[in-house]
Amino acid sequence: MKLILLGTGAGRPTLERNVTSIALQFPERRNRFWLFDAGEGTQHQLLGRKELKLSKLEAVFITHLHGDHLYGLPGLLTSRSFIEGAGKLTVYGPAGISAYLEGIFAASEVRLDYELEIVELEDERTELDAGFCRIVAMELDHRIRCLGYRIVESPRCGALDTEKLARLGLPPGPEYGLLKRGESVTLADGTTVRPGDVLADPTPGATVTILGDTAPCGNAFELGREADLLVHEATFAAGLEEKAAAYGHSTIAQACGIALKSEAKRLVVTHFSARYAKEDVRRMVEEARSIFPEVYAAHDGAEFDVRTGFINN
Template sequence: MQIVFLGTSAGRPTKARNVTSIALKLPEPSNGFWLIDCGEGTQHRLLGSKLKLNRLERILITHLHGDHIYGLPGLLTSRSYFDGAGPLQIYGPSGLRAYLESVFEHSGVHLEYELDIIEIAEAGLVAEDERFSVETEELEHRLPSYGYRITELAQQGHLDIAKLTQLGVPPGPLYGRLKNGEDITLENGEVIRSSDVVGASLPGRIITILGDTRPCENAVHLAEGADLLVHEATFAAGMEEKAAAYGHSTVVQAAQIASRAGARKLVLTHFSSRFDDEAVEGLIADAQSIFPASAAAYDYLEILVPRPDTNGRLA
């Protein structure tokens, strides 16, 4: 799994940073990706990456401020021009459907694929399939704003091919049965137990991406034990009063959330346009004084999230 930052500025774009959007690249066999937020210009940022819109499977919208959603209509429209663009799900706060349907109605857009808009009615589990679950909690902002906890489900362990060969198990359907936890009996009557030839299950990864927020308990809950926490850092240390007034966090407050949650790594984003790259370096130093595993996002930064091994260590 890999995170690609497509926009890391707060409120408005700068020459170096576009407004908010994050891509989550999924592991094999999917090789697709999700988007978290879609600020204006997101599809232009995608053109500078290896991500293709026909591989987009799901969009998670944190809240309806323009710097997080104004890129949606154009991106969704352009997706119709990509061969093989299948059904697409969009999750977000109440009002997301009315916003998109109004734009489509008045601009005469007709999508060439199925679009499913799911408005979040309550906190908790909002999506689940055979690979991932997505949980959400409401944060504290000027509009309803959500954070998302994306959990990769544990995967079956690897088959010990060398041992299977030694035991005389022929490749083919028997391998699949063993992989699925079924014991088998060979033609000579020997019983091969799945537990003897399949390794321990592989732990999944947890990625938490928060929308705009003041420091709050729901942020800690969503980030608990996360392999990666992405947290906004609109303001510098010492600007707590201004951050609270606008429903945002400082870099130090974000670091405190990561520390309390026991996250493995913190990546800060959504920097105010008042901060240039040199200033951001100073902000990160402040965060690292509280949570050493802190880093600053910038546009096109790619963060690999390794899978923990069976002992909880990062592989």
Template sequence: MEIRFLGTGAGRPAKERNVSSIALMLPQECGGFWLIDAGEGTQHQLLQTPLKLNKLEAVFITHLHGDHVYGLPGLLSSRSYHEGSGPLRLFGPEGVKELVHDMFRHTSSALDYELIVEELAEGVIYKDECMTVEAAPLKHRVPSWGYRFTEKNKPGPLLTGKLKALGVPPGPLYGRLKAGGTVTLDDGTLVKGEDVVGPAVKGRIITVLGDTIPCDCAVVLAKDADVLVHEATFREGMEEKAHKYGHSTTVQAAVTAREAGAGQLLMTHFSSRYSHADLPSLELEARRVFPNSFAAADFKVFKVESKT
């Protein structure tokens, strides 16, 4: 799994960064990718990556401020021109259905694929054979949500040394035992899968928060996450301004990561007052509180490794 930042700026596009959008590459066996937010110009940012719209399977909107949704019209429309575009799920706060409906009604646009729009409720909002997605409300000037993406646990590895000692021949029997089955050997020995398979591999957890001031729900969503993506609109010392506009500072993001026991903090949604040259100092502020902190930049890719 990988996180690819398509836009890391707050409020409006800047020369060095676009507004909010993040691509989450799903596990290889699941294929495709998901988007979290779609600020203005998101489809243009995608053109600078290997990602194709016909591989986009879901979009998760954190809140309806323009710098998080103004890229939706073009993105959804352009997807119709990509062969093989299957159904697309769109999740977002109350009002996202009306937004999409009016957008297409007033522009006389039509899609060549099924668009499934779902407005958020707290708890599990989506589940398939690979991932579970939970949502919870945050604290911002408008309803803003955070998402917790949890990968399904994977079966543990076969204990080949134990299999050889028991006399299990390589081949189909290995697959049956890996799946948790039971086999009987020629000499009558009964071998159970649970006895020759190691502990399950814990699924990775990625938490992505919308715009927010520090709040309890942020910590709950990020509990034991391998990666927490948190806005850091302002630097340390600007807590009063951040609170006024419903945002967080670098240090506040780091405190949330520390309290949640997250493995890694990726900061994004930086004010246009900060240039790329400021990113190292913003990282240092956060690292004094949470050492494994990083400032994201447009097109930067982070591999998601399990912290256990």
């Protein structure tokens, strides 16, 4: 899985940062991807990313209904009608997302040329099964109802023991694919080769946690538990905890505290207040590494491999 930060600012866009949107891309699934939030201008951010084609967008997960996380969604969904090959798309979000979109589409007389499904997540905790991964959504602590999402890949098939297969007389070919899919193969001499005979143990899938706006809370810790990559807001600098609490946000120190407590491997902080320039954020992160060493500042266009960290910075 690859994480691409499309917007990393809070509240309103600046010359350096657009408002919130994150793409989660699945290169092994022909670069299909999901969006987490879609602040104003998100489709403009996508225009410069050839690997993020709207025809390959399968789902949008909205954390909450504040405008800096939502106002770009109607335009993006409408533009997708002009993209050849755009299939069904599902939008997940808190109660109210359906009325929001349907109201705008009705007022604008929008007619989409693809199937749009809207799923409102009303429970404190919801689990979704996407086949190749599992998604857990839980409520966070913000001024309005807000969700965080934990995406857990299914275990990966173990590697084939090619030397053993060669000794058995099975050269590379379609049978290798059958074995990796869990199917047995019969050789010419009648010998049956079972997947368990030639496959290493499965490896755990990667886990990425993407949180919406939140003050420190138990569900943020639960969603981030042992994640390979945790994305947490850091609207304010350390020392402004009282101000952060008043608005339902976190400081960078509090985000690092959640990552430390949850034993996440890496932390990406984002959603920076417009008061902070790039140099301010750099200094904030350097200071925060005394709390959690593997913390990195997001910026528009940054890419992360969920397992290994930065691709570019």
